[in-house]
Amino acid sequence: MSHSQHEAIPYTTEVREDTGLYNGKLGMWLFLASEVMLFGGLFSAYVFLRLGARPGEWPHGLLNIPIGTFNTLVLITSSLTVAMSWTALKLGDFQTYRKYQLVTLACAVGFLAIKSFEYYDKFTHYEVWLKAPLAAGEHPGLAGHAAAPDAEVPSVIGHVEGVGPFETLASLEEAGATSITIHPDKYHYRLTAWQQAERTMKEASMEGGSAGAEAHEGLTIELSKIARLSALVPRHSTFFACYFTLTALHALHVAGGIVAFAWLLWPGARMWREEPERYTNRIEVTGLFWHFVDLVWIFLFPTLYLL
Amino acid sequence: MSSETHELGFLRKYVFSLDHKVIGIQYGITSLSFVFVGLVLMMLMRWQIANPGEAVPIVGGLLEGVMGVPAAEGKISPDLYNMFGAMHGTIMIFLGIVPLVFGAFGNYLVPLQIGAPDMAFPKLNMFSYHLYLWGGLVMLASFLAPGGPAQAGWTSYPPLTTIIPTDGQTYWIIAMVIIITSSLLGSINVITTVIQLRAPGMTWGRLPFFVWTEFVTAFLLLLSFPPLESGAILQFVDRIFGASFFMPHDLIVSGTPMADVSGGGSPLLWQHLFWFLGHPEVYVLVLAPMGIVTEIFANNIRKPIWGYPAMVGSILTIGFLSMVVWAHHMFMTGMGSNISMFFQTTTTVISIPSVIVMTCLLLSLWGGSIRFTVPMLFAITFLPMFGIGGLTGIPMAFNSTDTVLHDSYYIIGHFHYLVAPGTLFAVFGGIYYWFPKATGRHMSVKLGHAHFWGSLVCMNLIFFPMLVQGLAGMGRRMSDGGANYSLANPSNEGVVGALSSTIMGLNVLIAWSVVALALFQLPFIFNFFYSIVAGEKVENDNPWGATTLEWQTPTPPPHGNFAEPVVVYRKAYDYSLHFKALHAQEAPEWGSVAHLPDFEPQNLPVSAETVGAPE
Structure with a gap:
């Protein structure tokens, strides 16, 4: 039934001469234009909030750059295989298309898996604000660093022994805990990325990397001395609110792409036998979407991880 | 097929x-x-x-x-x-x-x-x-x-x-x-x-x-x-x-x-994100009504719309400019003078294309043989109503005057003039105009007149007093309608700027006008449903004698719309041109469009023209 109706609408498959497009491709470009505005709004919000942040309040170096880089490569690979699969279809080679798309799906799922590992790491990574600030000298993440931004720092940040995700001070008290043992990070986020890199280089040349070991010593803090405790979740800070909102929205797009590709690869593949050209167009249009999702990540990665 | x-x-x-x-x-x-x-x-x-x-x-x-x-x-x-x-x-x-x-x-x-x-x-x-x-x-x-x-x-x-x-x-x-x-x-x-x-x-x-x-x-x-x-x-x-x-x-x-x-x-961040939509949204509310009004105009003045290219250029300009005026909704936030200068400039500039559209429509009336059908009544009323809405907006384009007026009833009156007797009137006109195509029946003219005149009077009795109240200093968000700040409140005795009983009395006038406005919608609601089943049947597929393609379909249009493939040969509003050629030879009766068309549908081949009008 839908078949006969679709034929009544021109340019579903063939290209209109004066525009050089078929309907679906134009529709996707328009959709992507709106997506640019959507992410544009969020990126602008990021810029706006970051410019307005108080000095020393924008965290640095809390995201895992090697894993982020690896994930970027995974996503770029998937973009490549989408393009290759479309080329294969254009040449009439369904089997090759299938192989490439399986790689695409594997990359996409892999991306989400790596991302959820990163997320979980943040959910169990805590910042603890103390009622009495620590002097820079006794602070594990700042010790020995001349360029520390403040003489005193009110918080310690790291993994907490035996504490799961999303705990708060109230929930820990409710559970009957009286103190926590935190393993502070090597650096405090109040050091800028540049200061952290400087310090890493200095340590590497002088001590051969022994600083890492001391940073893993646990620090036991009584709950009564804690002013606030938060995992690295949206509630923690504006930076993490931005990070989770942007990457989660991006992850939703990735998931949408996975659904579309999987549908076209299995139940939707019947169309290949009846209308190969239309099927190829669908891959092209979905591919456009995928490249866009990829592109968003290429902007997200440096903005959130590196800057 | x-x-x-x-x-x-x-x-x-x-x-x-x-x-x-x-x-x-x-x-x-x-x-x-x-x-x-x-x-x-x-x-x-x-x-x-x-x-x-x-x-x-x-x-x-x-x-x-x-x-x-x-x-x-x-x-x-x-x-x-x-x-x-x-x-x-x-x-x-x-x-x-x-x-x-x-x-x-x-x-x-x-x-x-x-x-x-x-x-x-x-x-x-x-x-x-x-x-x-x-x-x-x-x-x-x-x-x-x-x-x-x-x-x-x-x-x-x-x-x-x-x-x-x-x-x-x-x-x-x-x-x-x-x-x-x-x-x-x-x-x-x-x-x-x-x-x-x-x-x-x-x-x-x-x-x-x-x-x-x-x-x-x-x-x-x-x-x-x-x-x-x-x-x-x-x-x-x-x-x-x-x-x-x-x-x-x-x-x-x-x-x-x-x-x-x-x-x-930052709360300002929300305001920027909101008004980046909010201002283009205003044009979403008025552009299509302008289009509806133009269609009704062309059909009821029986001549081509004057300045079609200028109008198209204008709305494209409006489209671009509407993206860069949003912060004029935020003058109250105390923005810096450079930023406010930018937004004041773009805001005043965007009024030019809107005025061009309105002017073209107004000039189109010149020399037309206007048919005052119900849709045309609504469409022609759009001009002065939208005009009041637009002109009362000009003080809001400037930071200094906006600061005074922004939180008063004046701004409520201003934008309701645009949206209620503006946009809504165009929409009503559009419903009366295209109803015969969608249903194959006309809506009742008498009920249409009752709806039109009643709504016109009531809307003005509702929104014009708001402009007056606003200029008298009445705030726009008070659930007691400003009673707390009126002279009737003993603690305000002798306070300069306290609201007088005349200004407060307008609240009562507005309330009764609202009731009347609601009552005058009843003829419309009745007309709408009654005419679907029992309205006067249309005599042919093109009862208004219109040039555009929607009238060249069966009534109501079937799935797939057109009985045979359409080819377009003409501009959108070829009214009167053919008629003028005929007029040179004989003097036909005005208004008898049924047997002597004074219009050429867009899909009428150009060669047919010579058959109808031998030179």
């Missing part, structure tokens, strides 16, 4: 239809219902303003039953007033007018006017209607949420939205995200349809003006709605996950520090 006319079941035909005309009518009926809800809210508010502190008659008990504490004793408390205010704005704009002018008229007419069999993506079209419906239902459901619906205005400014602990605001955000998604899909569909599905010969210069307006509207929705969607997402994260995108450091409300929900954010 769908030559095999298999019967579709009720669900497929009316609920999950893929036919753009059915979807258009679905949009129309749904959005008119929402306009009705908005009207009822407005009536309640106006009644309470005129009678502060008194229980609402008749429905007071019902209100208390539904809304609970905020409507205790059947009175509209300040909280309930805020809820109604927020929901009146939201419903009227996002669920009423926009789906009406874009979803209903756009869906029904655009494919017909460009000679296309349907929209480019019928399934997407169906999906966007259903998204809109569900978004609307979520919005209505918020009335039943514990603590009531959103109460921070249709603009949902953050410190307020975050401080109010009830769930209504969360419903509002979710509903908005659904509605925005629906609009986005709809706009993709309209743009693709206009670009790809124009019939052979339908060049850009031959597009009916209405199609141009929908085309620009679609671009506005496509590009300006997503930033609001991102704002809504951020507000959602704020409310659900405890982030603080919009809450500044060290916020203290009524002496209570807001440290739990506050820090690191």
